[in-house]
Amino acid sequence: MPEFLDDFLFTYQTLIYALGVNGLLALSMYVVLALGQLSLGQAAFMGLGAYVSALLTVKLGLPFPLVLLAAMLAPALAALCVGAPTLRLSGVYLALATIGLGEVQRIFFINSELTGGALGLSGIPTKGGLISIYGSLALALIAFAFVARSKIGRAMEAMREDELAAGALGVDLPAYKLGALVVSAMLAGLAGALNAHVSSFISPNDYGFDAAVTILSFALLGGIGSPFGPVLGAFILTLLPEVLRPLADYKTVVNGSIIVLAVIFMPRGLLAWRMGRAGAATGRPK
């Protein structure tokens, strides 16, 4: 690797990792918003993935791929437990239940000895890195883009636009909602595990309500017309504080103002482009 690139990576390593991890989190938010649901449990799912993976690595020394798999399955199970009873109802119940999940989990992490209490877990060995983070992001992005242009993508958009009409066309509403929440939890768990293994330290308060709202703002700022919007939103909101660093104390004010202005003047997000929904060329047959 050329020396200047090496220096660059070393200097901005944390930021480069954060961009990829936040991109994954934005996609985990996207898959739920794309069918018109609101989950505020992304941070909790991320935290669960982070803790499960860290414990498996530190205490049991399991191989990294296996650790990542477990970090996806544990949040998936949590999503099933929260989603199955609440997704039969419409409205804000999922949002409320997932806030609850996040708080319960945070209090548990603070009080359990296994998870290191309020001090969190430190000394997590470094594993993965650029390739596993950006590889996961690229794979997830491609998968979502393909699914968006299929029967499933059409059903999801139909649900977001008009759930009643989607149901009348035979879309199994509870199955779709639960499926989306589980996929979302798996992605957030993966992001949590990847992040834990590049930052060596995790603590309960990294995965609180603030984090959940930040993840939501990634998707809303970027726009949910395509999976690319949320990733763009995550990149911008991760970079913005760094770019605004010279403003010192005024940094958060300007950061917040930019978000507010973007939401007011670009309600469909920065990337308002809506991805087509057909999986083949839509021209008239010859």
Add this chain to the structure above:
Amino acid sequence: MSAPRLDVDCLTVRFGGLAAVDDVSFSVAPGTVHGLIGPNGAGKTTTFNLICGLIAPTGGAIRLDGRRIDALPSWGRAQLGLARTFQNIRMFNDMSVLETLMTGMHANLAESLLASLLRLPSFRHAERAAIDKAWALIDFVGLTEAAHRRSGDLPYGDQRRLEIARALAGEPRLLLLDEPAAGMNPSETQALEALLETLKGRGVSMLLVEHDMRFVMRLCDQITVLNFGRKISEGSPREVRADPLVVEAYLGAKVARSLEAPP
């Protein structure tokens, strides 16, 4: 007589002490258009919602081609071939006309998640076939010029045609139409009637709830009349029109006279 496509048997729903639909029975024969009429508050819309699964009945049975469907959710009924349109049109605004029709094929489209992710040949063929079928429907309902337009931007009459086409895209056994002529001007109503006539000619079974009496009388083979949640009359348009109970309960002297005049 052939087995009924839709069989509604002693259907009842109570909201507290009020029987909004009270022991109503009727059936729709395959390939016919059946009208459901009655004055405001007669229970037409409630009956309609019971049939498509938005309300659970207190008693009675609903059968589609002999199979009980009254315990199924709305999407389960749709998967068995029950399609509907809405009184207040419900569009997927951001979708193009073509995408809307592909969405209408949801229940019949065999595309697994894995095939979609890997873009397997089976997926490509299914999508191509769906697009071809959508074009055929677009031509059929006369939306050829609008195929790639955003469906939320179409004029009202076109949205109604699109909604009907979306329901047809699933090749339903029975098409439920909830006041399709509501809010239409006379020329739009005429175009709609021509479309429904064509469908009827193609053997599509339909159940129609409608206020426009001329429309109902011209289109329907059989009519069921409800009043205060009960069935008060049933028969061909001619029979129903002549039924003094119906005239008294619903049509009123003025409308009855206007129906006697040649259209």
